Amino acid sequence: MTQVPALSYSSYHTYFECPLRWKFLYLDKLAEKPHGYFTFGRVVHSVLETLVRPLVVPSARRIGSAESQRTLDEWHPSTAAPVGTPWASSEELLRLYEEAWSSDGYTSAEEEARYRALGRELLMRYYEHLVREPPRPVSVEEHLEARWDGIPIHGYVDRIDRTASGGLDIVDYKTSRDLSKEDAKDSDQLSLYQVLVESNYTEPVERLTLYHLRSNTPLRARPRARGTLDRLHDRLGMVSDGIRAEAFEPNPGRQCSRCDFQSICPEFRPVPAPDEPRLQQLVDRFETLRAEERRLESDLKLTAESLHRAAEELGIHRVPGTRSVAVRRREETWQYSLDAVRPLLESSGLGARLTSGSQDEVRAIVRDRSIDPELRRRVAELGARRVKWYWELNESDRPD
Numbered sequence: 001m002t003q004v005p006a007l008s009y010s011s012y013h014t015y016f017e018c019p020l021r022w023k024f025l026y027l028d029k030l031a032e033k034p035h036g037y038f039t040f041g042r043v044v045h046s047v048l049e050t051l052v053r054p055l056v057v058p059s060a061r062r063i064g065s066a067e068s069q070r071t072l073d074e075w076h077p078s079t080a081a082p083v084g085t086p087w088a089s090s091e092e093l094l095r096l097y098e099e100a101w102s103s104d105g106y107t108s109a110e111e112e113a114r115y116r117a118l119g120r121e122l123l124m125r126y127y128e129h130l131v132r133e134p135p136r137p138v139s140v141e142e143h144l145e146a147r148w149d150g151i152p153i154h155g156y157v158d159r160i161d162r163t164a165s166g167g168l169d170i171v172d173y174k175t176s177r178d179l180s181k182e183d184a185k186d187s188d189q190l191s192l193y194q195v196l197v198e199s200n201y202t203e204p205v206e207r208l209t210l211y212h213l214r215s216n217t218p219l220r221a222r223p224r225a226r227g228t229l230d231r232l233h234d235r236l237g238m239v240s241d242g243i244r245a246e247a248f249e250p251n252p253g254r255q256c257s258r259c260d261f262q263s264i265c266p267e268f269r270p271v272p273a274p275d276e277p278r279l280q281q282l283v284d285r286f287e288t289l290r291a292e293e294r295r296l297e298s299d300l301k302l303t304a305e306s307l308h309r310a311a312e313e314l315g316i317h318r319v320p321g322t323r324s325v326a327v328r329r330r331e332e333t334w335q336y337s338l339d340a341v342r343p344l345l346e347s348s349g350l351g352a353r354l355t356s357g358s359q360d361e362v363r364a365i366v367r368d369r370s371i372d373p374e375l376r377r378r379v380a381e382l383g384a385r386r387v388k389w390y391w392e393l394n395e396s397d398r399p400d
Ligand code: SF4
Pocket: 018, 020, 021, 250, 251, 252, 253, 255, 256, 259, 260, 261, 262, 265, 266, 267, 268
């Protein structure tokens, strides 16, 4: 059994994509190669953190802390810069950016130069937006932890802002290429952050925002409804159970193209040269048998159908061969239209009897003598009988 560490969004997402990759990263702690786009995202995030941190008024009421909430008047009005808040100048911002720059992971000098110029452009545009509409941050890059119905979770939240009505807006910066409003609505990352913030702050979460830096656009969504959070909790539970049970099977897919562990992954490991001829033979034989199996299956079906037609024409159920006797058997099922059964049961106050909505469940209701016979008859009349014929082989010619 493996002890399950607190799950962050990226840990959960990694396991969901490929459990073996999760093991390499989080259990074996193997290092990944640096990638330019990750380095770029990290640098931009760190500059934004430095830029916005002076604006933070860390006064939201915290769960479990004695700190009391300050009044909204302590924040600047939303249209003006915060009084006394030292905004970095645009020159200082660019200096911060150049100081934070890292060349790790770029595949060429051209690629690095392209990203470097893009970063300058994104930051300058975002800076103008920030100065025009200064945020009212409660925290930046805050590490939050929680235990969500038995599952430990954690995460670094880029920014939490105070909304005009005194609630909280969770902001996550994105440097990725394309993002839409749907991404903000569907993002599991924002859902997890909502749970983390709700577990640590008493103020309500009023908004979730992915800030798309390339288009300088806030993609906003309302806080998640309980049902959405419950479904995420179920998925986190599956991940947590999988880790505990050491279920670390590879799950090949699109993610393999950006996985650094192909050389140690069984999905990509080549067959050792000495074993190649023997294994090649086995694969060829397997392929031949598979084809034979398919041919036999189709032959078996056609023969059974011919026997069935003959039995129908002759009105017989037992057909002797030279070694055994083919006996025709019947399997009977009843199919009910749930769209018709459900309202009937509901109008009789028995709607709760239909939980799974399976055909067996309806059949059990039809047979249940504790239910009004008239109702059972009406349900029964909604059923259609289906008969499936099949053949068995008997050694004896006597009917059993
Ligand atoms: S190469 Fe693909 S299957 Fe193998 S560990 Fe990486 S992501 Fe998983």
